[in-house]
Amino acid sequence: MSVHDDLSSAQRSLDDLSRTVTRLEQQLGSGDLEVRRVRVDADHLRESVALLRAAVAPPDAPRRPDLVPIPDTPYDGSLWTDSDDEGLGSRDRHAP
Template sequence: MSVQDDLAAVKRCLEDLVRTVGQLERSLSAERPGGPVTPVEGRAESIVTIPDAPYDSGMWADSATDAEGLGMRDRHAP
């Protein structure tokens, strides 16, 4: 397949996906009383960013971490 064929196939798949999602939204709105569902505002604000910095080794100092199935600091998991 050429790149053009691949792009055409992707475009067809994307159009099928958009059409299917539209049908799903219409069927869900027909089933729910009160009309269509509105998207949740501010959803992006609930994303938590995890830093790349290493974790503080003090987090693993207590024996509760062993009880949680995380294993001991100086041993490998079974």
């Protein structure tokens, strides 16, 4: 199974759990501490799975492009013959 299938299965199980807890609340009353703790825990699990689903990228989402390595060797100086050194003025002129 893929991660998305597993997350969907967990979500369905939590939906079943929530319905069961609702039935228990109706039978036992929602004022009991134990029933409230089970409800809070079930809601917490639902929120955690929702956060996990949001964190996992969908399978058809575009991947981040691979990083391009930049070499440490100096660039060819002839690439810069037609540009000024920023902040230093032109090569054949003096700075003001």
